[in-house]
Amino acid sequence: MIEARDDGRMADNIVYFARALRKAGLRVGPASVKDAIEAVLAAGIGSRDDFYWTLHSVLVSRREDHATFDEAFRLFWKSRELIEKMLAMFSPVAPDNREKAKPRAAEHRVSRALFEGHEKSQPLSEIPEIEIDARFTVSGNEMLRGKDFAQMSAEELMDARRAITELKLPFDRVETRRYRPDRQGSRIDPRAMMRAASRTGGGLILPKFRSRREVHPPLVVLADISGSMSQYTRIFLHFLHALGEKRRRVHAFVFGTRLTNLTRQMRHRDPDQALADCSAAVQDWSGGTRIGEALGEFNRLWSRRVLGQGAVVLLITDGLERDDIGNLAEEMERLHKSCRRLIWLNPLLRFDGFEARARGVRAMLPHVDEFRPVHNLDALADLVASLDSRTVAHVDPRRRLGHLAQKSGVASGRVA
Amino acid sequence: MTSPVPRPLPGTIDETLDLLTGADYVADRALATVLFLSLRMQRPLFLEGEAGVGKTEIAKVLASALGRRLIRLQCYEGLDVSSAVYEWNYAAQMIEIRMEEAAGSVERSAMEKNVFSEKYLIRRPVLDALTGKTGAAPVFLIDELDRTDEAFEAYLLEILSDFQVTVPELGTIRAEEPPIVIITTNRTREIHDALKRRCLYHWVDYPDAQRELEIVGRKVPGANRRLSAEVVAFVQRLRQIELFKAPGVAETIDWAGALTELDKVALDPETVSDTIGVLLKYQDDIARIGQGEGKRILDEVKAELAAAE
Numbered sequence: 001m002i003e004a005r006d007d008g009r010m011a012d013n014i015v016y017f018a019r020a021l022r023k024a025g026l027r028v029g030p031a032s033v034k035d036a037i038e039a040v041l042a043a044g045i046g047s048r049d050d051f052y053w054t055l056h057s058v059l060v061s062r063r064e065d066h067a068t069f070d071e072a073f074r075l076f077w078k079s080r081e082l083i084e085k086m087l088a089m090f091s092p093v094a095p096d097n098r099e100k101a102k103p104r105a106a107e108h109r110v111s112r113a114l115f116e117g118h119e120k121s122q123p124l125s126e127i128p129e130i131e132i133d134a135r136f137t138v139s140g141n142e143m144l145r146g147k148d149f150a151q152m153s154a155e156e157l158m159d160a161r162r163a164i165t166e167l168k169l170p171f172d173r174v175e176t177r178r179y180r181p182d183r184q185g186s187r188i189d190p191r192a193m194m195r196a197a198s199r200t201g202g203g204l205i206l207p208k209f210r211s212r213r214e215v216h217p218p219l220v221v222l223a224d225i226s227g228s229m230s231q232y233t234r235i236f237l238h239f240l241h242a243l244g245e246k247r248r249r250v251h252a253f254v255f256g257t258r259l260t261n262l263t264r265q266m267r268h269r270d271p272d273q274a275l276a277d278c279s280a281a282v283q284d285w286s287g288g289t290r291i292g293e294a295l296g297e298f299n300r301l302w303s304r305r306v307l308g309q310g311a312v313v314l315l316i317t318d319g320l321e322r323d324d325i326g327n328l329a330e331e332m333e334r335l336h337k338s339c340r341r342l343i344w345l346n347p348l349l350r351f352d353g354f355e356a357r358a359r360g361v362r363a364m365l366p367h368v369d370e371f372r373p374v375h376n377l378d379a380l381a382d383l384v385a386s387l388d389s390r391t392v393a394h395v396d397p398r399r400r401l402g403h404l405a406q407k408s409g410v411a412s413g414r415v416a
Numbered sequence: 417m418t419s420p421v422p423r424p425l426p427g428t429i430d431e432t433l434d435l436l437t438g439a440d441y442v443a444d445r446a447l448a449t450v451l452f453l454s455l456r457m458q459r460p461l462f463l464e465g466e467a468g469v470g471k472t473e474i475a476k477v478l479a480s481a482l483g484r485r486l487i488r489l490q491c492y493e494g495l496d497v498s499s500a501v502y503e504w505n506y507a508a509q510m511i512e513i514r515m516e517e518a519a520g521s522v523e524r525s526a527m528e529k530n531v532f533s534e535k536y537l538i539r540r541p542v543l544d545a546l547t548g549k550t551g552a553a554p555v556f557l558i559d560e561l562d563r564t565d566e567a568f569e570a571y572l573l574e575i576l577s578d579f580q581v582t583v584p585e586l587g588t589i590r591a592e593e594p595p596i597v598i599i600t601t602n603r604t605r606e607i608h609d610a611l612k613r614r615c616l617y618h619w620v621d622y623p624d625a626q627r628e629l630e631i632v633g634r635k636v637p638g639a640n641r642r643l644s645a646e647v648v649a650f651v652q653r654l655r656q657i658e659l660f661k662a663p664g665v666a667e668t669i670d671w672a673g674a675l676t677e678l679d680k681v682a683l684d685p686e687t688v689s690d691t692i693g694v695l696l697k698y699q700d701d702i703a704r705i706g707q708g709e710g711k712r713i714l715d716e717v718k719a720e721l722a723a724a725e
Contacts, residue, residue: 027609035457039616042456043429043449050429053449061612063464063619176565177494190506191498195585197513198528205510215565248566300660308604309493309565330700 010045011037017076018059024072026065032058048077161238161271163377173214174310174340185211217310217340218249222298224317225282226256226289232347232375236316237262237278239380241271251306254278255294256287261302291321291360292328295335303338310340314383316374318348321360328360332367342368344397345383349373371397422483422552425455439481441473442623442631450618451478460576460597462612465620468664471600475557478596485554487595489541491564500568501542501581509536532585543581546591556595562605573611623665625652631665636672642721646683647672649717651695654705660698667695683718685711 018033036058043054052073060069181192189210197205221240225233233254244250244266252262265277307313313335321328336342344364350373365371373379426432432455433448443451451474454461463471479486489500509531516527539547545556561569575581576597580590599615601607623631625648632644639647647668655662663671671694680687689706696702705713 029613032613035459038457039453043453046429049445050449053446054453056446057450057453057616057618061462061609061617066619178496178565178567191504194504194506194509194531198531205513300658304602304604305606308563334700 010040014040014055017055017072020076021059021069021072024068026059026068027061028059051077160235160377164235164238164242164380174217175212175214178213179210180213182209182211185209187211216247216249217312218251218306218308219243219247219314220251220306220311220339221253221314221316222295223252223254224256224289224291225254226287228289228318228320229316229347232316234275236374237275238271241266241274251302253298253302254282255291255298256282256289257294258283259294259297259302289317289321291317291319291364292326292331295331296327299331299334299338303335307338312341312343313339314343314345315368316345318346319344319361319364320348320358321363325359325363329363329367332364336367336369341370343370343372343383344368345372345374347373347375350375350379365397368397423481424551425482426452428452435481436474436477439477440634441470441477442627442634443474444623444627447474447618447620450616454616455596457616458594460599460615462607462615462617463598463600463620464603464617465600466622466662466664467602468666469620469622470665471620472557472559475555475559475598475600478598479555482555482596484552484596485548486557487541487545487554488557488559489545490559491561491568493563493565495564495568497571499540501540502583503538503540504532505536505538512536528585534586537583537586542575543589545595545597546575546579546581546589548591548593548595550593553591553593553595556597558597558599560602561599561607562601562603566608569608569611573608573614576611576614622655622662625649628652628665628668632668632672635669636676639672639676640681643675643681643683644672645721646717647675649721650683650688650713653713653717654695657709659696659701659704661696661701663695671695683714685714688714 014036015033018028018036022028036055039054039058040051043050045051055073056066056069060066179187179189181189187210189208192208192210193205196208221243223229223233223236223240237252240250240252240262244252250263250266252266254260254262260282262278262281265281266274268274268277315335346361349371372383374383426435429445429449429452432452433443433445436443436448436451451461453459463474465471475488476486478484512531513527516530541556545554548554558572561572578590579594580588582588597615622628628651629644629648632639632648636644651663651668651671671691674691674694675683675687678687678691688710692702692705692710696705
């Protein structure tokens with residue numbers, strides 16, 4: 001154990017520093033604080049750089065946290081600037097004659113964490129609580145199931161959310177290279193055989209069998225949150241959350257003008273809390289959309305990290321690209337080629353006579369495996385049921401393109 | 417293979433840095449600090465970074481510099497206990513059973529002991545790594561951990577916290593001295609926090625121009641000085657533009673080596689487009705750099721180097 005020395009305050013300071021980091025969003029537990037002190041004892045305090053990297057090695061465990069750590073270290077272990085900041089905070093009018101530099105990454109978050117409780121307390125805005133007693137009746141449920149999410153009232157949306165959590169989720173499975181004992185299996189399990197044989201003294205060596213273990217493949221969801229999709233976004237987030245609760249590997253991304261990874265936020269068990277976390281993380285709600293660029297960013301930064309092991313991709317967007325569709329087709333092709341199955345969910349498909357006319361839609365359609373509507377509970381239930389089956393004719397994207405090629409201009413009926 | 421003479425661990429960060437430099441690994445001080453701490457605190461070192469920045473190389477260099485045995489566990493999807501930890505030699509076991517039966521001694525407990533003896537145990541990397549003697553613990557490289565599934569990760573967690581393995585038929589095997597564990601991942605999947613928490617974490621970044629030049633100088637001793645400077649400057653520029661896969665240090669070394677083999681003393685646009693396949697591995701990237709952009713970068717590099725002289 002570490003003994004506290006009377007004359008030194010290093011350990012205390014490290015504890016404070018770790019606490020500040022924790023508030024700034026790093027996951028620093030008590031065990032890592034102890035480790036940090038041990039590490040400093042092991043390395044000794046030499047130069048500032050060595051000290052920096054010593055603490056870094058123990059307290060940072062994700063690359064994303066590096067910027068936060070860097071900023072916190074700069075603020076915390078530099079007493080002069082700290083005092084300046086304190087002064088600035090406590091004096092009523094602090095003349096700000098410092099040069100306005102470009103704010104460093106994570107600076108805001110860190111300084112909030114360090115000086116928490118010292119800002120002027122702000123009056124908490126009261127959030128009115130509304131209780132709604134909306135009980136399900138059978139007929140009500142049926143009506144709800146066919147109703148477009150965009151036309152639902154707040155109460156109906158609540159019911160829809162409840163219905164989503166009750167959806168029976170798909171059991172699509174892929175074989176892994178691991179085995180499980182199986183009497184009907186077709187592969188010999190030598191280890192189990194020897195164990196059984198030694199139990200009977202070796203008189204009988206009976207065959208034992210095993211077969212491949214199956215798991216859910218990872219599911220990656222890319223959801224459009226631009227203005228044209230805004231009525232659907234929240235309900236999809238609920239759907240994602242419900243999916244994430246039942247299966248282990250669900251990655252959620254949303255995009256408008258930029259791409260945001262919501263996987264971690266979605267892990268919160270309480271759906272409302274998870275959604276609140278998501279809202280805080282996303283900065284481009286209901287803005288424009290740049291599908292091609294968002295997909296490009298996903299392909300470049302994330303596809304290799306989340307699309308391994310036979311992932312299925314759900315792409316939720318209306319395909320209405322605002323900018324020119326320059327690289328949209330290439331990015332879609334790349335995405336399609338890097339996953340096991342690409343399913344495009346398009347709420348616009350609800351309209352009778354939907355045709356693949358928009359240039360964005362035409363660019364994207366050739367590269368998807370399935371093209372489905374996603375505007376009501378029935379559509380969601382269909383999707384869920386289809387995840388474990390093969391592509392059926394009416395969701396085949398080529399049908400949409402074919403229609404247009406054959407009888408362009410003639411409204412084709414919706415079959416969904 | 418002669419067994420190397422184990423050397424003691426370095427006592428300070430400077431010694432660690434010297435150790436790596438002595439073995440031709442040009443490390444920055446951050447890496448030396450983390451490595452020193454991991455050796456001193458007997459904690460696994462968790463290295464994350466893009467492909468080709470020299471993560472695996474650290475383990476190899478460490479093993480040779482410290483005179484330790486290098487045990488490598490290459491991870492892949494579906495890696496299980498029988499190929500990572502131990503396996504029984506079933507054929508030999510069956511013969512043993514038949515032999516004992518033929519000899520007429522069918523005493524059950526004795527037979528079980530004979531059949532499941534160390535003679536028939538096939539050691540796989542994990543078990544191998546736990547059998548180092550004091551002062552000569554091997555370097556245990558767990559390469560590309562992100563390629564396995566979560567199940568193996570959880571199993572590894574158990575091993576890394578206690579450095580012991582239980583074989584049901586034999587009992588618990590415990591390391592006299594824990595091995596020097598180095599885990600690498602390419603981030604094709606997020607590793608669980610619980611595992612990271614047991615390790616010291618370090619993100620291995622691309623080196624800066626000066627360090628990369630030193631690396632090329634050491635790894636490709638025959639390379640012309642002007643050529644290496646141009647190669648390094650070119651690669652550094654490539655990393656700044658948004659490519660699908662930016663070239664790593666390994667690619668820089670390969671490229672410098674390839675150009676030296678072709679007796680080049682400087683880069684020119686034709687050479688770049690002929691040999692770009694050494695550097696870039698995706699068709700989209702190659703097409704992009706081949707079409708004009710490569711020439712533009714090369715011109716910038718030449719101008720920059722001319723200005724520096």
